[in-house]
Amino acid sequence: MNVLDVQNIYKAFGGLQATNNVSLTVAKGEIVAVIGPNGAGKSTIFNQISGYFAPDEGKILFEGRNIIGLPPQEIVRLGIGRSFQRSNIFPRLTTFENVQTAVLSYENKALHFFRPTRSYNEVNARVQEILEAIGLQDSASQLAGKLSLGDQKRLEIGLALSMRPKMMLLDEPTAGMSPEETVATVQLVEHLAHQYGMSLLFTEHDMSVVFGISQRIYVLHQGQIIAEGKPQDISKNPEVQRVYLGDDVPHQP
Amino acid sequence: MRQLWQRWQALPAVLQTLVFALVFALLGLGMTDFQLSLVSEMLIAALFALSLNLIMGYGGMVHFGHAAFYGLGGYTVAILTLRYGVPTWLAMGLAPFVAALGAVIIGWFCVRRVRLYFSILTLAFGQLLYTVVFQAADFTGGDNGLLGIPKLPFINSEADFYYFTLVVFFVCFFVIRLLVNSPFVLVLRATRENAERAQFVGVNVRRHQLIVFVIGAFFAGVSGAMIAEHNSLVAVDMFFWATSSEPILGSLLGGMYSLVGPAIGGALLIYLEVTITRFTLYWPLVLGILTVFIVLVAPSGLVGLVRRWLGQSVAEDSA
Amino acid sequence: MPQIPIESVLIQVLNGLSSGMIFFIVASGLSLIFGVMRVINFAHGSLYMLGAFLATAVGAWVAEKNLGFFVALLIAPLVVAFVGVVLEFTLFKRIYNKEHLLQLLLTYGLTLILADVVRIIWGGEILRLSLPEFLAGATRIMGRRVANYNLALLVVGPLIAFGLWFLLQRTRWGRIIRASVANPEIVSALGINTQWVFTGVFALGCWLAGLGGMLISGRASVSLGMDVEIIVQAFAVVVIGGLGSFTGALVGSVIIGVTVAIGTLYAPSTAQIIPFAIMALVLILRPWGLFGKPER
Numbered sequence: 070m071n072v073l074d075v076q077n078i079y080k081a082f083g084g085l086q087a088t089n090n091v092s093l094t095v096a097k098g099e100i101v102a103v104i105g106p107n108g109a110g111k112s113t114i115f116n117q118i119s120g121y122f123a124p125d126e127g128k129i130l131f132e133g134r135n136i137i138g139l140p141p142q143e144i145v146r147l148g149i150g151r152s153f154q155r156s157n158i159f160p161r162l163t164t165f166e167n168v169q170t171a172v173l174s175y176e177n178k179a180l181h182f183f184r185p186t187r188s189y190n191e192v193n194a195r196v197q198e199i200l201e202a203i204g205l206q207d208s209a210s211q212l213a214g215k216l217s218l219g220d221q222k223r224l225e226i227g228l229a230l231s232m233r234p235k236m237m238l239l240d241e242p243t244a245g246m247s248p249e250e251t252v253a254t255v256q257l258v259e260h261l262a263h264q265y266g267m268s269l270l271f272t273e274h275d276m277s278v279v280f281g282i283s284q285r286i287y288v289l290h291q292g293q294i295i296a297e298g299k300p301q302d303i304s305k306n307p308e309v310q311r312v313y314l315g316d317d318v319p320h321q322p
Numbered sequence: 323m324r325q326l327w328q329r330w331q332a333l334p335a336v337l338q339t340l341v342f343a344l345v346f347a348l349l350g351l352g353m354t355d356f357q358l359s360l361v362s363e364m365l366i367a368a369l370f371a372l373s374l375n376l377i378m379g380y381g382g383m384v385h386f387g388h389a390a391f392y393g394l395g396g397y398t399v400a401i402l403t404l405r406y407g408v409p410t411w412l413a414m415g416l417a418p419f420v421a422a423l424g425a426v427i428i429g430w431f432c433v434r435r436v437r438l439y440f441s442i443l444t445l446a447f448g449q450l451l452y453t454v455v456f457q458a459a460d461f462t463g464g465d466n467g468l469l470g471i472p473k474l475p476f477i478n479s480e481a482d483f484y485y486f487t488l489v490v491f492f493v494c495f496f497v498i499r500l501l502v503n504s505p506f507v508l509v510l511r512a513t514r515e516n517a518e519r520a521q522f523v524g525v526n527v528r529r530h531q532l533i534v535f536v537i538g539a540f541f542a543g544v545s546g547a548m549i550a551e552h553n554s555l556v557a558v559d560m561f562f563w564a565t566s567s568e569p570i571l572g573s574l575l576g577g578m579y580s581l582v583g584p585a586i587g588g589a590l591l592i593y594l595e596v597t598i599t600r601f602t603l604y605w606p607l608v609l610g611i612l613t614v615f616i617v618l619v620a621p622s623g624l625v626g627l628v629r630r631w632l633g634q635s636v637a638e639d640s641a
Numbered sequence: 642m643p644q645i646p647i648e649s650v651l652i653q654v655l656n657g658l659s660s661g662m663i664f665f666i667v668a669s670g671l672s673l674i675f676g677v678m679r680v681i682n683f684a685h686g687s688l689y690m691l692g693a694f695l696a697t698a699v700g701a702w703v704a705e706k707n708l709g710f711f712v713a714l715l716i717a718p719l720v721v722a723f724v725g726v727v728l729e730f731t732l733f734k735r736i737y738n739k740e741h742l743l744q745l746l747l748t749y750g751l752t753l754i755l756a757d758v759v760r761i762i763w764g765g766e767i768l769r770l771s772l773p774e775f776l777a778g779a780t781r782i783m784g785r786r787v788a789n790y791n792l793a794l795l796v797v798g799p800l801i802a803f804g805l806w807f808l809l810q811r812t813r814w815g816r817i818i819r820a821s822v823a824n825p826e827i828v829s830a831l832g833i834n835t836q837w838v839f840t841g842v843f844a845l846g847c848w849l850a851g852l853g854g855m856l857i858s859g860r861a862s863v864s865l866g867m868d869v870e871i872i873v874q875a876f877a878v879v880v881i882g883g884l885g886s887f888t889g890a891l892v893g894s895v896i897i898g899v900t901v902a903i904g905t906l907y908a909p910s911t912a913q914i915i916p917f918a919i920m921a922l923v924l925i926l927r928p929w930g931l932f933g934k935p936e937r
Contacts, residue, residue, distance in 0.1 A: 140521070140526075141522055142522075142526050142527075143524075145521075145523065146524050151522050157516065157522075158516065159515035159516050160516070161511075162512060167512075170508055170523060170525075171523035173505045174520075174523050174525050175523070175524060179505055179509040179525055181504055182504050183497075184505070185500075185503045186503060186504060187503075228519070228522075228523055229522075232523060378742070382742060384746070431921055431924050434928045435880075435924070435929075437741055438675075438884075441681065441745055442879070442880060443880065443924070445873065446873055446876050446877060446880070447917065449869070449873045450914065450917040453914060453917075454914065457910050457913070570746070570749070604757045607761075610750045610751065610753030610754030610756075610757065611750070613746060613747070613750030613753065614732065614750040614754070617736070617746050617747045618735055618747070
């Protein structure tokens with residue numbers, strides 16, 4: 070059964086059709102990539118799935134339930150975690166506090182007013198566990214804003230993980246990273262997906278990452294899906310090469 | 323020095339608070355009536371600043387209408403005692419709840435918008451209350467305020483009031499301290515840092531902001547009730563925007579990103595005001611220059627300066 | 642509710658429109674500065690007050706009332722614009738990249754400073770600018786007297802609105818400003834010195850505040866406290882109309898001016914509450930303002 074089932078969504082901004090009749094599915098445990106040139110509308114799709122704004126038309130089913138119209142905080146609670154293209158963390162909280170915030174929120178303890186946070190042993194053990202999973206246990210007491218860019222993106226993944234997601238949306242998880250950081254992050258993401266049985270839907274500009282870990286790929290162009298298939302098929306698809314790979318491919322006379 | 327500081331920090335919260343309270347209690351023994359009255363006012367101002375800083379420092383919401391809740395607290399005491407003959411202790415007990423109720427209504431509108439708009443709206447709604455109180459002279463005394471609020475039965479001297487203020491202040495301080503270390507304020511700080519991300523870890527940001535707005539108003543109501551009782555009168559100025567500026571500047575001066583900073587700053591401002599207005603009428607000018615100076619030079623206030631000196635991270639804001 | 646003849650109501654609409662014109666001039670300056678710099682200048686009301694006091698001072702200095710008014714019209718807003726530029730250069734420049742909390746607090750501190758500076762220079766006096774003869778009189782409309790000055794404001798307001806529209810839509814400078822509003826990085830990438838755009842916009846915004854103050858000084862008495870009064874009105878205008886929108890500023894100003902004027906006829910003591918009531922209503926129905934865009 071599909072975890073995520075996006076059916077014929079449309080979204081326009083002013084005169085621009087940012088999402089034009091997009092349908093896509095993600096099965097349980099599947100790793101799916103959405104690729105396309107800048108401005109193809111990848112982030113717009115993510116924003117609609119995660120409830121940042123609603124599509125003008127269409128359906129988005131998560132585990133069979135229509136989630137359109139729910140605010141982000143509720144969609145997250147259903148099990149769709151999300152990381153952002155630009156690192157998006159709580160800069161003047163420590164790394165530990167960042168994850169602690171997410172775990173407390175997940176466990177519905179955000180409205181506890183009088184008990185000291187440090188006395189929540191189970192929460193804090195879980196925070197520790199997540200920090201270890203993303204390899205940031207040594208930076209626990211550092212202000213998150215002072216972490217390296219790569220570590221901030223790991224922390225973001227950690228924040229998403231805290232919500233025990235069934236599926237994660239990763240928007241350019243390796244953007245701005247050095248090659249070493251990219252490799253480490255990709256391994257982390259793949260490992261986490263297997264460990265927790267999560268589905269992944271991600272966008273990425275680095276094709277080695279896309280073809281390295283995805284099981285299926287959607288190609289987006291000007292708000293429309295122009296191709297879908299296994300990595301090896303996608304790389305051979307002539308239309309994909311034309312619109313997406315563009316000038317990198319020598320044109321046939 | 324640093325070791326001493328670390329040992330102090332290791333003490334349980336109750337003990338720390340008691341030590342502070344004890345110091346003030348002992349100091350009270352040697353003070354003149356004028357000093358007792360002044361320090362009482364300073365403590366009340368400190369509480370007012372603490373109440374604002376929950377919203378501004380921890381919540382990151384610049385609140386320009388906090389005077390509304392200070393005024394509501396004071397006027398609740400005045401109107402209930404003078405118009406309806408309610409006993410003073412009961413009126414003072416109800417005051418914070420009236421302020422909190424006012425905050426539910428005003429806050430509901432204000433948290434509909436974020437950041438700059440929030441500030442604009444709090445100023446506007448604060449001035450609305452001022453206008454209403456000013457105009458409804460039959461009920462509120464208008465420009466003349468209301469005089470002759472009866473004293474609490476157990477208060478017969480400045481010293482009595484001083485010790486009463488100490489108890490109220492330190493009880494509130496202790497509660498605020500608990501709040502600051504709680505999950506609620508941790509999550510609140512997260513919404514301050516990044517409201518969008520907070521939503522994506524499942525936080526209902528508006529609800530969080532509204533709740534802290536109401537909690538802050540509750541404690542502002544306590545300080546308004548206390549100052550009304552201290553002066554035996556309320557004046558419409560309690561609602562004026564300039565009154566909102568006092569806890570803002572107190573928090574800024576003491577240090578927004580700390581628990582005690584605003585209390586120190588709020589108290590210090592009263593002391594400065596009393597001292598400086600002896601020499602010049604242009605107190606707002608001094609305040610204004612001070613504000614600009616702090617914003618440009620030391621935005622984390624006195625506590626920030628001390629922390630830098632102690633070699634701590636400046637932005638750390640848990641207690 | 643008292644029975645009030647329809648003529649009185651219509652005349653009051655005219656008077657309300659003329660107040661609305663002054664609100665518009667002030668609020669558009671606030672909105673302009675916000676649109677480009679993303680700074681809400683709390684001291685905008687103080688600059689308006691400064692403009693009003695300066696106008697009365699210039700008027701008194703020229704002494705000849707026909708001339709005094711026009712000299713004040715020329716000089717007072719310019720001086721305010723100059724003060725604005727000095728503030729921009731010495732203070733605002735340092736905080737553009739800081740968090741909005743510090744920006745707000747800085748302009749708030751300036752409000753306190755400017756209020757006392759005005760108090761030091763002019764004391765607590767209540768002043769008024771004398772009008773030239775042709776503006777001082779009144780014209781009979783529907784059998785009732787309407788101050789010529791109010792009628793003149795009805796001409797000046799739209800002129801300013803047109804001027805701003807022309808400036809923003811039809812000049813190169815305006816195109817740069819609009820581009821900066823949409824995307825500041827692009828503008829600096831084009832090699833345009835954004836510093837000068839900022840300074841220019843700030844000066845224009847302050848000039849509008851000063852102009853508003855100058856214009857009000859010919860109509861109402863000038864006194865301390867008018868800074869807060871106008872900033873609250875201007876805030877109500879931008880909340881109703883939507884920050885950063887000129888049409889919004891115009892519509893919001895007219896709504897407030899007219900409703901308050903009519904409210905004064907029926908219930909003088911509660912009329913001041915009207916702007917807040919409208920603001921609350923807009924917040925419920927359309928939180929981002931009539932002409933604003935939902936922010937993210």
